[in-house]
Amino acid sequence: MSLRASLIAALAVASSLAIAPAAPAVAAAPAVAAAPASAVVVSAPAADPVTPEVASVPVGPEPDGTAVRLDVSVWPQASGKHPVVLLAHGFGGSKDSVTDQANALHDRGYVVVAWSARGHGASGGKIHLNDPAYEIADARTLLDLAAKRSDVELDAPGDPRAGVMGGSYGGALGLMLAGVDPRVDGVVSAITWNDLADAFFPQAAVTTAPTTAAGRAPIATPGPFKQVWATNFFLSANRGGGASGGSSAPAATGTSSCGRFDPTLCRLFVQASESGTASPELLALLHAHSPKPTMAKVTAPTLLVQGIADSLFGLDQADANAQALAASRTPYAVRWSDGGHDGPSSHEADETEASYQWLDHYVRDKAPHDGPLPTAAFTYGIPATRSGQPSTLTTLPAYPGLSGGRLVTRELPLTTTEGALVHPPGGQPASLIAVPGLAALGISLSTYQIAALPGQSTALDTQPIAEATTVVGSPVMRFTVTSDSPDVTLFASVWRVTGGSVTLTNPLVAPVRLEVTPGRPTPVTISLPGATYELPAGTRWRVLLTSTESTYANSRVPSRIRITDASALTLPVAVGTSVGGAVAGGLDTEAVIALALLGVLLLVALGGWLVRRRRRRHLPARPDLADIPLVVEGLVKTYSDGHRAVDDVSWRAEKGQVVGLLGPNGAGKTTTMRMVMGLIGSDAGSVHVLGEEVQAGSPVLGRVGALIEGPGFLPHLTGRQNLEAYWAATGRATEDAHFDEALDVAALGGAVDRPVKSYSQGMRQRLGIAQAMLGLPELLILDEPTNGLDPPQIAAMRPILRRYAETGRTVVISSHMLAEVEMTCTHVVVMHAGRVITAGLVADLVDSDDTTIVDLPEHVDHHALAAAVHALEASEGITEVRVDTPTRLVVVADRGRADVVAAAVAAGLPVVGVSSRRHLEEVFLGVISSATAPGEPIEPGDEGASLVERLRQVRAR
């Protein structure tokens, strides 16, 4: 049993035992007293028809003459005539315990009468344990009351169409009422007794082998006293007495320890607890307070629900009731639940529904008694293979051994047929097997050590069973007992032995008490605990006989007991029809929900895939750009933090060009490169390679080789393996790669066969360039290719790139190494702050004859300078004058350099030096400063200083 299930079970047991709720309803009693009729409606239903009418009904007085009134609720029906159901509660409960069932029955069209039994809840009187003269008579009074109601259907004057339903204490009441009052038309009786004496003094030693599944015909000797359960009863009633101490029955009798128990009953119970044996007076009283004496007179069709998890009223009690009903040919059905007084049923809803159907069929619909039953004659649960799972409901057309049902048995021979055990002096320590609390706490599975106390127990093992078997009912065995004491008590329990473990599938014991002649072997037949047992093939059973059991009153006298000649087990077996439903297969709600979700997700995925496939087919191609290796048009990229890294960038690289992409840090070079390769998406603009638009993973990227922001290799592979792995990822043929030639570019020598993780940065960089050149792509994009390379390596790389482009391919290099770009590139694109500032032939930019640099001294007056520059601009042949730095002017002119200098001097500029533009660095700094200076600072707020700083950074590279 799982922890969760056991906790629930613990709660259920607590509530079924505990529980007379404090009696708040006594305040209603004075108002009732003035009522003229036998019953007085205190609170009539107003708008809500489900609100029960509460009444205080006078019933027969207590033996001492005290008047008793019952607290009754009636769920009336608004119109028409309706059958009535008396709804009885369990021991320790009250009419409030059955409110849910009452509402359900009311909704099915019944007038429902629920009441707190005598000595319970707000009712007066003492508990007589279903005394025919008191509790049963009370119920008859309620039938009389029902017959007088205007909304109750009558079979005859004074005879309402009535059913009785209840569990445990209420279940016995139903059977006993039906036994004495023929007005009852249908009974549902759950987890209750046939003979209360047998329930409290159970005797598993039988006179004859049973003819029914759980039949047990005990020998005359009463069994050992079921002490723990009796005490639980006693305590719960005692608590109830304390709660109602101030009610109509004052606690003046002096037997306050008996609480609300009838004093006679109380005294007998206390005596039994002291002695551990049954007095004849108590036995007679318990016999009388049972359905057994009147069972033969029951003619109302009866549904018997009995629990397997019930160490109080076992299956044998229901079996006895069923035998009586079968004998009188009263329609009946038996249902074995896997719940009971020890735990909840796993099919509680099914059982409740079956109960209602039974009442509907026989009470409401007045079905003939010789017709078919509304439910299977016998329903039982096969325990689930896994804990916490509901049992599998199974049905048979007849109860085995009754009404034409055949009792099928199978023998299971023993391998151990004898053993010896002692009964300890004082009865301590006692074996723990069927402690209700323990069972409820889920400790039932592995209690073998505390059950089989050494010396105090003997184990009789069976042979492994040949084929899987379901045992339904009580197995029977015979053995011979020899003892040195006249009073022998044994407790038999059934364990399953598998592998190294011994488990108790049902925490039940079969108690045996024998009166024997000391020393003389006495044969005995015992009925083992009734239940349903699954026996997989190959399983062995162990019948454990213990001399003590902690839930029973154990004798204090020591004895030695010898068991011999144990017979084979006789197992009642059955193969029923399993009641399908959710358990047997098919899809339950949860599976349907999950399937639906799965379906929706897959549909969404499929839809998305189809949409994307369509969209991909409609990519626009630009045939007009088919001959141009790379065209970048209007690229814009703003990162999620709001930084616009690339702003309307357009440039192109033609065949045979080596294009240098220049720019200071943060100019947007790498972002542009990544957009060119489809690694990041652009917000606007497009990239076309050979006329095909580039998006993430565009096939045309196969014509591009790239090194972006440093190389990336699998560190555990060698240089060669890395290139091969990369090439394998492209899916192209190995011979297209030209591995050896590319590795020759990397010039790694023997290091190609070492793992890349051992490489220096320069080696990785060269390998990265080699990887970009694999397959001789038509467009080679190298981002900072000279990073980590030493000057000779850079020098070696230079002709390679140039000659690469000379074959009609294109190389794009981004670099900070301006001199390097100048020497390698044919064209240059200068970016700054996300924009393209200038682009063109390197030769045009560097070797322009029309540009003259004029150096000025420091601290020239700003205004004077501005005026002079203005004047120079106005001179003939001067096309442009740019203030590069405060001490340097760039003059573009059609005229020769000498004329330019003359014009500058004429314009009033204090010229201290003149030079022609020689290096790309000058161009670069010039265009950047001119892009930034005229009112377009990168970061507003700090102009001159930051610009100088930036330039210094650039120059430092």
Place this chain on the structure above:
Amino acid sequence: MSETPRPGSREVSEHAPGEALLDVMEPAGATPSGPITRVHSPLSWRAEVRRQWGRRRTTWAFGLLLALPLVLVGSFFFGERSSNSNRGGASSRIFDLAQDGAANFSLVLVFLASELLLVLLAALFCGDAVPSEASWASLRYLLVAPVQRARLLTSKLVVGVGSTLLATVLLPAWGLLVGGIFYGWDPLTNPLGENLTWGQFLPRLVLAMAYIFITLLPIAAIAFWLGTRSDAPLAAVGGAVLVSILLNILDQLDALDPYRNAFPGHYSRAWQDALAVTPDYSDMLHGALWSLVWAVAFTMLAYRRFRRSDILS
């Protein structure tokens, strides 16, 4: 050869680096626009397997898996066998039976490994695939090779899930072999005490392992999705394991009944149902369906994320 810088004079000597490349390139330059022919699809599964195979983490993972039965045998050898211990709980009974034979031994192995080891391996194989490439900076080179984003994910996922499947298959198979060698070839006695013949047991074991594999998929998918969001392999693997632990904790709360049934991992032990003589497959059905729901959902999230994301690693 060590990385010695080439002297500048070598540049003009008989062989300069790159000369060979330029030699083969010259004729190619005549037809630069020839169509690109592919012999495989980009990043074929085989190519991806080769990328993953030989990685130390792969070797370690499988090494650990193969060592586990031997460690078990060793610890059983040292520990005394307690044949009649009934400490309670289904797990202890599984262990009591461990040395009964190959079938029981492999069952114990599966029981042990399914709780954490296989979960970890699934998270590792699927969560590590993408971010490891990102952390090596090789992801961008795969993407410009070019490999389509979805294709890259599919290859990574197939190989990751395939590795998980291999581990799931290898574990009981190796356990059967080791168990058979050390404890004999007795058929299964399950914790309920039922005996299954080899003919019954083997198909059930296959079913149980298939179920375990399916229940691993949500964690694999979560790890995979986290891997597309993060460049750190540890974040993806650890994140997925963390999620599975958190869900396990939430799964303990009765207050979440019945919604917790939908948690991945709620039915993670339902595979034991398959080993009863009369198996009840309803929990396995639920578990498998919910697992597929989560696996598909997170896989979709991963694709959605990766298809649109900017690769900045």
